[in-house]
Amino acid sequence: MTAYVLRRIFGAAWVLVGVAVVVFFIVHLTGDPAAIMLPPEATQADIAAFRHAEGFDRPLYEQFAKFAGQAIRGDFGDSLRHNTPAMGLALERLPATLELGFAAMFIAVLVAVPAGIVSAVKPNTPFDFAVRLFALLGQSGPTYWIGLMLILVFGVWLGWFPVSGIGGLSHLVLPALTLGLFSMAKLMRLTRGALLDVLHSDFLRTALAKGVGSWRLIGHHAMRNAWLPIITQIGVELGTLLSGALITETIFAWPGIGRLAIQAIYDRDFPVVEVVVLLAATIFVILNVIVDLMYAALDPRIRYD
């Protein structure tokens, strides 16, 4: 088990290095921030001086060597836009992203799993059709549109919730719902499908024949087997939610790393883009390892020795 975890962590480190290299070259190949940082009336000489001062006139491999050298020591450089350490900027915004991501997942799981179970147990009933329709809409509705509709209905018309910014729990409701809807739809379908598969298996028929009560049958016998794909999906979804929700954070003016990333990309703020992507990748990798470990806990057939 320990050996397995160590192996995964070692593997994860290589993933992060790969991500860092790819992001560095992609972002640098799209041009530098001179045009956006200098005033429009800046002369060609001003621009050349800026490029020289920031080292953008050096060959790309040289810039990369400098970046890599510093990054190994944990120094990802200062944001070009904010002139403060890039890592600090990203870490400052991480709590907001985590808050939103966990809340979205909480709402998603809270609704999706029970709805999926009921819909699997009573397939082809009106409730099941409603769940399937909702799942279809939830997965195909663009986040941007859903967010604005929620703002319009619950913010502007009904006045129940504030429509922008971070604050108390009331500020969290609309963005978390917007963000959670997609995962909710996905998990609903998955729960329904996974449970339906299990419900048709032989051991359940045996249990039923033994006289196990129907809800205990579902909870104790069927769900234990259905959890595996659901947990995997929750892990993957959580990884996505926690690595910054670009659109949701932008619509709801939520101060998370997704919004930071977008602004940094627009500004060609290389260090910040680099840090945000690395941070997101790290979260993703960690969650993946956790999910894999949970397999072992959930399914006695899986052992990581």
Place this chain on the structure above:
Amino acid sequence: MKNRSIALLILGGFALALASPPAPTRAADPGTVVVSQGVDIDTLSPIRTTITPTFNVLGNMYDYLVNFTNDGKPVPNLALSWKRVSNTVVEYKLRPNVKFWNGDPFTSADVKFTVEKIKDPNYKSVQGTYVSEIERVETPDPLTVRFIVKRASVLLPFQRQRPYIVDSKFWQEHGDAYMETHAMGTGPFILKAWKKDEQVEMDANPNYFGGAPKVQHLIYRPIPDAAARVAALKTGETDLITNVPPQYAISIEGSRTTRMASARSNRQLFIAFNTLKPGPQQNKLFREACNYAVDVPAIVKNVMGGRGYELQSPIPYGFFGFDPKFKGYHYDVAKAKELLAKAGYPDGKGLDVVLNTPAGRYNRDKEVAEAVAGYLNAAGIKTTVRPWEWTNYSNMINRREEQPLYLLGWGGLPQFDPDPIFTPLFSSEGGIATWWTPEVDKQLADARYEFDASKRRGMYQKIANEVDDAAPWIFLFQFEDLYGASRRLVWTPRADEAIYGIEMSLKQ
């Protein structure tokens, strides 16, 4: 055990959500005004940035030496008077008894420090252009500043471009890095807190030299999405929003609690020809034909919802040298076709041009470009619109690589002088000009240093004539800046796009 770990994970998230701080102040609080622009500030250092929304926030905390009225007249602020001592020496007399928030007196040393800090290569300010004409600063006494310039131009130093003045003592005590996230100004509002991407909070400065502001608390809370900004205005979460897309104007105006506010911006929109690159755009007849081919009033009416003013001359309305009688191009397809034939492109034969445009930088920019392309196509000039993301676009503009046609806006000029339009855009000196002639170059240089106002006016009108005749642009229109405001807010927009809390008050 298994279900418990999931439950723990979920509960952990929920606990995190509950632990969030209490709701921020609502705009509806008496005495509090909330302003929402599209982006947050990038820094609290007023001498390291060139971003307009940042200046709109920092302008409440810091002061200029000289302010401009809404029609471009310089008025005293931190400086009470100014004069030319000689051809290369300009003297400012400073306002006495002005204090920074912490009580530090404002003196000539602060002005000198500000200029030198911007010029300091280690500080990496991007405002170098603002002070490049200043060779050095002398401080004969605490209330006198002398700028020694390379050559005296009509626009004085600190009036062509205006750096905010910082507290030299405080700055030196705390260092450059500290000043990125802290402020110490003379301005009407005192910084309370800046939470990045959340809000900048300020309290009124009761000791402001210009009189205490009428608004007690001023908050700038960025909302990136335009539709979400409109929603926040309607729910009363914010009092003032910028860059309202024209299609929302009716719903904002029609509400009991909100209203539209607008100002004729001095930002003009045009489509420039890159004459530095080979192609039909090097032919003056082709450029003229393009101007006759486009129905600008129709574009203003249908694309901008009437929120714009057709541009007649390269000197926009209100600027020094503006001539209301000047008539530029008008919509005349027959004439366009005739000119095309004369240029060697009968019925547009052989023409296939690209019209580059930023998408999302200016109100309805891409839509305007599409409408222009529609007119050009109708006149036989095969045109394709190519939209760009702004950073890539401005990089191209800086390298003068955009071709053959590109859409651009130019404005935010408080002093209403044509030089900051003409020199960057129509002279070989300009960083981004893609058309100039040696004659116009020389006339521009002369006009910049001509102190006789009526003579100078004549010079610019002559230049405007020559530019109009050469048609380096398809002249489009001047914007109307669109703001949405709550009805309780008393505030009038400015032509230079600035937003100052000192100019606001609230209805009781």
